[in-house]
Amino acid sequence: MKTTRLVIVAVGGQGNLLASSILAEAALIDRVPIRMSEIHGMAQRGGVVESALIFGPGHSTIIADGEADLLVGFEPAETLRALGKCHRESTVITNLAPLMPFTVNIGQGVYPDLKRLQEIIRAKTARLIAFNATALARDAGNVLAVNMVLLGCLVETGLLPIQAASVHTAMEKKIKPDLLEVNRRAFQAGAAAARENAA
Amino acid sequence: MHKLLIDRPGEKMLLLGNEAIARGAIEAGVAFASTYPGTPSSEISLQFFQISRECDLHFEYCTNEKVAVEVAAAAAACGVRSMAVMKHVGLNVAADAVMTLAYVGVKGGMVILTADDPAMFSSQNEQDNRYYAKLSGLPMLEPSSVEEAHRMLPYAFELSEELAEPVLLRTTTRINHSSGVITLGEIRPRATRGRFVRDPLNLVTVPAVSRRLHVKLLENFARAQALSEGSPWNFIEGEGPWAVLCSGVSYNYVKDALDELGIADRVRILRLGFSHPLPARRIQEFLRGSEKALVVEEGEPYLEEAAKTHAQEAGLTLPIRGKAPDLFSRLYELDPSTVRRVTARYFGVPDRSRPAVDVSDLPAIPQRPPTLCAGCSHRATFYEVRQAAEELGLETVYPTDIGCYTLGLLPPLSMADYLICMGSSTGTAGGFSQVSGRKVVSFIGDSTFFHAGIPGLINAVFNNHNFTLVILDNGTTAMTGHQPHPGVDMKQLKLENYGRVSIESVVRGIGVSHVTVIKPYRVKKSIEQIKEALSFPGVSVVISQELCVLYAKSLKLPRGKPFRVGEKCKNHRVCMTRLACPAFYIWNERIHIDANLCTGCSLCAQICPEHAIVPARETAEK
Ligand code: SF4
Ligand code: SF4
Numbered sequence: 001m002k003t004t005r006l007v008i009v010a011v012g013g014q015g016n017l018l019a020s021s022i023l024a025e026a027a028l029i030d031r032v033p034i035r036m037s038e039i040h041g042m043a044q045r046g047g048v049v050e051s052a053l054i055f056g057p058g059h060s061t062i063i064a065d066g067e068a069d070l071l072v073g074f075e076p077a078e079t080l081r082a083l084g085k086c087h088r089e090s091t092v093i094t095n096l097a098p099l100m101p102f103t104v105n106i107g108q109g110v111y112p113d114l115k116r117l118q119e120i121i122r123a124k125t126a127r128l129i130a131f132n133a134t135a136l137a138r139d140a141g142n143v144l145a146v147n148m149v150l151l152g153c154l155v156e157t158g159l160l161p162i163q164a165a166s167v168h169t170a171m172e173k174k175i176k177p178d179l180l181e182v183n184r185r186a187f188q189a190g191a192a193a194a195r196e197n198a199a
Numbered sequence: 200m201h202k203l204l205i206d207r208p209g210e211k212m213l214l215l216g217n218e219a220i221a222r223g224a225i226e227a228g229v230a231f232a233s234t235y236p237g238t239p240s241s242e243i244s245l246q247f248f249q250i251s252r253e254c255d256l257h258f259e260y261c262t263n264e265k266v267a268v269e270v271a272a273a274a275a276a277c278g279v280r281s282m283a284v285m286k287h288v289g290l291n292v293a294a295d296a297v298m299t300l301a302y303v304g305v306k307g308g309m310v311i312l313t314a315d316d317p318a319m320f321s322s323q324n325e326q327d328n329r330y331y332a333k334l335s336g337l338p339m340l341e342p343s344s345v346e347e348a349h350r351m352l353p354y355a356f357e358l359s360e361e362l363a364e365p366v367l368l369r370t371t372t373r374i375n376h377s378s379g380v381i382t383l384g385e386i387r388p389r390a391t392r393g394r395f396v397r398d399p400l401n402l403v404t405v406p407a408v409s410r411r412l413h414v415k416l417l418e419n420f421a422r423a424q425a426l427s428e429g430s431p432w433n434f435i436e437g438e439g440p441w442a443v444l445c446s447g448v449s450y451n452y453v454k455d456a457l458d459e460l461g462i463a464d465r466v467r468i469l470r471l472g473f474s475h476p477l478p479a480r481r482i483q484e485f486l487r488g489s490e491k492a493l494v495v496e497e498g499e500p501y502l503e504e505a506a507k508t509h510a511q512e513a514g515l516t517l518p519i520r521g522k523a524p525d526l527f528s529r530l531y532e533l534d535p536s537t538v539r540r541v542t543a544r545y546f547g548v549p550d551r552s553r554p555a556v557d558v559s560d561l562p563a564i565p566q567r568p569p570t571l572c573a574g575c576s577h578r579a580t581f582y583e584v585r586q587a588a589e590e591l592g593l594e595t596v597y598p599t600d601i602g603c604y605t606l607g608l609l610p611p612l613s614m615a616d617y618l619i620c621m622g623s624s625t626g627t628a629g630g631f632s633q634v635s636g637r638k639v640v641s642f643i644g645d646s647t648f649f650h651a652g653i654p655g656l657i658n659a660v661f662n663n664h665n666f667t668l669v670i671l672d673n674g675t676t677a678m679t680g681h682q683p684h685p686g687v688d689m690k691q692l693k694l695e696n697y698g699r700v701s702i703e704s705v706v707r708g709i710g711v712s713h714v715t716v717i718k719p720y721r722v723k724k725s726i727e728q729i730k731e732a733l734s735f736p737g738v739s740v741v742i743s744q745e746l747c748v749l750y751a752k753s754l755k756l757p758r759g760k761p762f763r764v765g766e767k768c769k770n771h772r773v774c775m776t777r778l779a780c781p782a783f784y785i786w787n788e789r790i791h792i793d794a795n796l797c798t799g800c801s802l803c804a805q806i807c808p809e810h811a812i813v814p815a816r817e818t819a820e821k
Contacts, residue, residue, distance in 0.1 A: 025213060034380065035378070045571065046567070046569055059450070059452075060448075060451045061373060061379070061451065062373060065555040077564050080561060087553040089553070103565045106779050108565065109564075112563075
């Protein structure tokens, strides 16, 4: 088995850590070695939350620059900020709905142009899947399910060594029963987005 | 049942490093645990806190780390297995107790966990606490992984009992906040009651006693070193002419690097998990016969200096290197690619790993620093203090302290001028007021006040300093995840058997003659009250009372109704540029308030000169 390295970046409150723990749980079900680390000190204060998941053999729990085979960004500017984690063969999945940092609101800095952002990522990596995951989550019934939309997309690419069925089992374990349906719909919407991109 | 109490040995569980550490301690039969919360250690204590509500484990949130060590030491003196948990700088606070506890020793096993934070993800420095082991003479254990941390805990207690002294267990953020799969072990029954045997000639550290106890400490050191020599936590792997010494998470990076560079068959690794006292003979034997050695460690050259010393004693002259401009830095943390690159360079082998994408030509990306929550009462207090000082025409210095409110450093609030450590706001205020000729207004949180702020305030009253201390009392230890502190009403958490200490009574008891309690969401009134406090010659204290909004949410307290920006808005954006509440956003060149984020604190509505910000359901015209 080869080692697959995944970095997920998000803004505090976007549910990155739940998505990561579902993937890790699925790996445990599939008996795939899994190591994970997170930086979440100030997650609740609107800072950046990053998690690293390493599937397969090895020892490290963190992913250095140039080591990520997969980068999933829950927010476009954060995807761009984390691009240094990637190498030429990496696949990048990004939400296209911006969350404006307050620094922009008070006139410190300009938010990057979304079209250009996609061109840059496409030019530097092997594949980019970019779509408005927030809108899909809203359509699925809960804008907070954006994490599951991106999770669905990620799992659908088939680039992780885990079974979709195991991810569903992990979701049942980690998500409250009354929210499960909405999250499943969001997951499916993300999976459909990945299929569209591949087509 | 709490998941860490599940008694099914052999079962596999995916746990956060801090959960795995707590589980390891539970398996070891820890019966008494104490802490002052601090990232990256906080989740260990959170587990203990939750577990203690389901069984006979005694757990305390303490006022500070020194107290945490003292209560645990006394439990251990009675033969009860105890553990004190803290972040690395917490050990500075506890150091006075730890240094002499090393002389006195323990009966029941005692583990002092220090969670170091290389790269300072959430700390004021990145000191390397391995030196505390050297300084105190106590043994230190250092795991390399979550799984090993879990296994190491029971051993740490055994070691402590064998040597009759506390054991330091050092982790780093990348252990605490990594997750891994552990195999549950058996839970040893807890012995929660101990027996104290009076023995003043060994337990009361007057000089005559301590002179003897120091002898005992050195004897223990020799015993510990013998254990370290044969310890399975110090192990050698691989074959070959080159040598690598490492400890902690560095071991993982070394293993991955050697595999990726394809030189695993040319390098021997000495992994040091029992890292104080170091196994001198083992190190010498390991180095003998090697061509050259590389020491891979985060932080200071702790292993490197020891390896060089021991090599010299054995007459070995091979090159041993680690920290150097062309090799590893003492700064920040290591990562797999740095270790791979340096290892390749040092041993002269090619590194064919894929380069990172070039990010030198990316457009500028606006920063996203953490910020005070929407509706955070600190924002109101900061605004009011600034306004009061401006209205009085005062030139100011704003010493601050450690907590969420340190974020007041950022513009547009910009309300932080000086910070060194927990509690420093009260001590430094005295020095600044004495020499700067400016009005000094210091900020400290409620939990930090109890932790280390009180002595500085007493000092100020005694030495007749002239400053205003603003105590930001939001009813919780917000920054580290809303842990209780002595001022918290524990009944709100449905917890019985706790006392409560009133900050106001403490301040008055200290003898501060000008004490004001403000409600920061009443802006005008608060500014007037603060102005009075600032005008008082001498020490004045303003206690700003308002529950942390995140904490209030977790208590399911009713939340205020959101506001909106109405038609009267002239778009000069005074609210946004002065407050930067994260509930504001710009859309179509106009300011809006995100009703999902707004907590209805009404601060912006009160400062808007146009009175344009109104409750979401009313219109501006009304
Ligand atoms: S957690 Fe509480 S104290 Fe900290 S920024 Fe948020 S509201 Fe303020
Ligand atoms: S009332 Fe104004 S300052 Fe308070 S939370 Fe709402 S938008 Fe922010």
